[in-house]
Amino acid sequence: MIKEFTKGLIKENPIFIIVLGLCPALAVSTQVVNALGMGAGVIFVLLGSNIFVSLLKNFIPPRVRIPSYIVIIASFVTVVDLLMKAYTPTLSDNLGVFVQLIVVNCIILGRAEAYASKNTLGRSVLDALGMGVGFTLGLLLIALAREVLGAGTITLFPMGNFNGTIRIPGLVESPARVLALATGALLVVGYFKALFNWMETRKKGGA
Amino acid sequence: MTYVGIIITFVFIENFILTKFLGLCPFIGVSRNVESAVGMGFAVIFVMSLASLITWAIYNLILIPLNITFLQTITFILVIASLVQFVEMTIQKISPPLYRALGIYLPLITTNCAILGIALIAVQYEYDAMGSFIAGFSAGVGFFLALLLMSTIRERLDLEWVPKPFRGVSIAFISGGLMALAFMAFDKALLRNLIG
Numbered sequence: 001m002i003k004e005f006t007k008g009l010i011k012e013n014p015i016f017i018i019v020l021g022l023c024p025a026l027a028v029s030t031q032v033v034n035a036l037g038m039g040a041g042v043i044f045v046l047l048g049s050n051i052f053v054s055l056l057k058n059f060i061p062p063r064v065r066i067p068s069y070i071v072i073i074a075s076f077v078t079v080v081d082l083l084m085k086a087y088t089p090t091l092s093d094n095l096g097v098f099v100q101l102i103v104v105n106c107i108i109l110g111r112a113e114a115y116a117s118k119n120t121l122g123r124s125v126l127d128a129l130g131m132g133v134g135f136t137l138g139l140l141l142i143a144l145a146r147e148v149l150g151a152g153t154i155t156l157f158p159m160g161n162f163n164g165t166i167r168i169p170g171l172v173e174s175p176a177r178v179l180a181l182a183t184g185a186l187l188v189v190g191y192f193k194a195l196f197n198w199m200e201t202r203k204k205g206g207a
Numbered sequence: 208m209t210y211v212g213i214i215i216t217f218v219f220i221e222n223f224i225l226t227k228f229l230g231l232c233p234f235i236g237v238s239r240n241v242e243s244a245v246g247m248g249f250a251v252i253f254v255m256s257l258a259s260l261i262t263w264a265i266y267n268l269i270l271i272p273l274n275i276t277f278l279q280t281i282t283f284i285l286v287i288a289s290l291v292q293f294v295e296m297t298i299q300k301i302s303p304p305l306y307r308a309l310g311i312y313l314p315l316i317t318t319n320c321a322i323l324g325i326a327l328i329a330v331q332y333e334y335d336a337m338g339s340f341i342a343g344f345s346a347g348v349g350f351f352l353a354l355l356l357m358s359t360i361r362e363r364l365d366l367e368w369v370p371k372p373f374r375g376v377s378i379a380f381i382s383g384g385l386m387a388l389a390f391m392a393f394d395k396a397l398l399r400n401l402i403g
Contacts (some may be wrong), residue, residue, distance in 0.1 A: 019376055021233070023320045026228040067288060074281040082277060097327045100280045104320040106232060181228045183387035188372075190380030196374035 014107045015138030015189075020062045020106040025139050026185040031155040033136045035143035036097065037091040039079045043119045043129070045102050046111060049078040049129035051117040057180045060117075070103070107135060113182050135190025145188050150180030167204030210341050212402055213334070219393035223321045224353040225386060232320030234354060235379055236310070244358035248351030252313040252344065257323055258287050258400035259343025262326035263336050283326045291317045312384060321350055355385060 004045060016019050021042075028034040052072045053060075060068045081099045084092040092099065103107065111131055116124040152172030155165050178184050223229040230251070236244060237247045262283050270276045272350040295313045299306045325346045360382050369378050 011370060016353070022235075023228050026231065041214030067285070071281065074284050077282050078277060082278065097324060100327055101320050101324060103230075103280055103284050104323050126209065136314055143265045178388070181387075181391065183384045183391065185228065187378050188321070188389055190377050190384060191381060193377040194370075194372040197374075197377060201372065 002126075004126040005130040005133075008127065008132075008134035009137065010101050010134070012131075013138055013196075014131055015133045015135060015142075018192060021105045021135060022189070024101060024105060025135075025142060026051055026189065027098055029139055029146055029185060029188075030093055030149055030150075030180055032140065032143045033091070033095070034094050035139040036136070036156075037084070037088065038095060039132070039139050041084070041095075041099060041102055041179040042107070042135050043104065043132030044080055045073060045076040045105075046108050046132045046135075047125065048079075049073045049108055049112050050116040050124040051061075051121065053112045054119060054121045054124035057117045065117065066109075066113070069109060069117075071133060073112070074103050074110050074174045107131060111154040141192065142185070144186055146184055149176050150178070150184055152200070153177050208336065209402060212398060213338055213341050214345040214348075215398055216399065217342055218349040220395065220398060222349040222353055222390055223324065223346050224349075224350060225383070225390045227324070229324040229349055230319050232385070233315060233319055234357060235376055237315075238354055238357040238361055238379065240362060241355070241358045243312075244300075244354045245351075246254065246308050247307075247312045247315075248314060248347075251319065251321065251350050252347030253290060254287075254313075254316050255322055255347035255350070256340055256344040257294070258290055258322050258327050259325050260336065260340040261290060261335070262286055263329060266338075267328050269386050279321035279327070279330070283323055286323050287326065288317045297403065304380065347354075353386070357383060360386070 008014065008063050011017070015022065015025055024038055024042075028038045049072050050071065053069060056068075056072075077100060080102065081092075084095070084099060111127060114144065119127070144154070148168060148171065152168050152170075152175040153165050154168070217223070221227060222233065224234050232296075233247055233251075233381070240303045265282060267281065268399070270278055270279060270282065298313075319347060325343050329342050332338075332342070334342055357379070361379060364378060364382065
């Protein structure tokens with residue numbers, strides 16, 4: 001059972017191995033806090049849709065299954081969107097249209113179709129958590145690389161007298177700004193993907 | 208903003224693939240050769256123009272009067288999914304050659320986030336009907352342009368020696384990144400200089 005959870009973290013990491021759900025991953029990875037917010041949103045939607053799809057799998061006629069999945073997913077996305085607007089308005093502004101675009105995030109429909117519609121509730125929940133956390137970790141990795149090198153800061157939630165931004169001495173004065181821009185996102189993902197490919201071939205023993 | 212401004216904005220300055228990262232899956236997935244890139248590109252232009260016009264009508268004539276704009280996401284995605292289905296059936300009936308050319312790309316379009324993206328963005332920018340249609344059309348053209356450029360780059364890359372870990376998706380992303388760097392030359396200042 002525990003394998004259902006851990007496979008999403010590294011072995012089947014949605015971003016780096018399956019290469020799904022990249023649009024939001026690249027667009028919101030300029031700051032660490034946005035990556036965390038997006039990750040939380042995706043975990044919530046993925047969990048909700050996997051639970052419902054798994055529970056309803058015997059009631060949904062196969063011919064209309066994709067539209068049904070999309071309606072389920074879209075409902076959860078609307079919930080996330082409204083919750084974010086109400087409780088974390090700055091985060092909602094930063095993520096902009098990408099919160100609503102979780103609907104067309106291929107990971108979610110992909111897991112509903114490939115996993116939740118064939119497996120029991122418990123397994124689907126673990127699968128959703130694993131994939132969601134894996135997605136968040138991937139997003140976090142990209143965001144860390146881009147923000148630390150591109151702006152010299154790490155932006156988190158403001159708490160107490162901590163204003164939410166960690167400034168890294170040496171980098172904050174002269175960051176490689178190109179990484180914070182659109183082009184940086186594509187480059188960072190390209191290099192990370194190459195790194196994962198390299199690790200994969202090394203593990204198999206051939207170089 | 209004038210209609211010319213909208214066209215320049217969505218084709219170059221806010222190019223969906225290279226600056227907004229919408230529609231990356233087909234960008235990487237169907238850019239292996241020029242022929243399929245062209246097919247996908249035309250299918251996207253067609254569906255995007257229609258989708259942005261129809262979602263404009265639904266948003267302004269149904270959702271706003273009934274005060275249910277919070278249902279935006281659900282409505283738009285369903286409209287787009289049925290529109291794609293409808294377009295597929297119509298093309299199949301009216302023009303079989305066109306269907307053979309575009310057919311296999313149409314189902315892929317439903318989950319292309321660029322389509323839902325333009326519908327949501329056109330509502331956010333509060334365009335009128337014509338503006339929404341033009342925005343959809345030009346975002347499609349921008350998508351087509353980026354996809355076409357990328358596919359020609361990748362056809363050349365196939366002939367070059369690439370270090371093993373970088374082969375495939377990885378080098379495609381890095382080339383895309385360098386292309387995005389070139390597209391940064393198009394910015395708001397350029398728009399101001401062009402149309403005042």
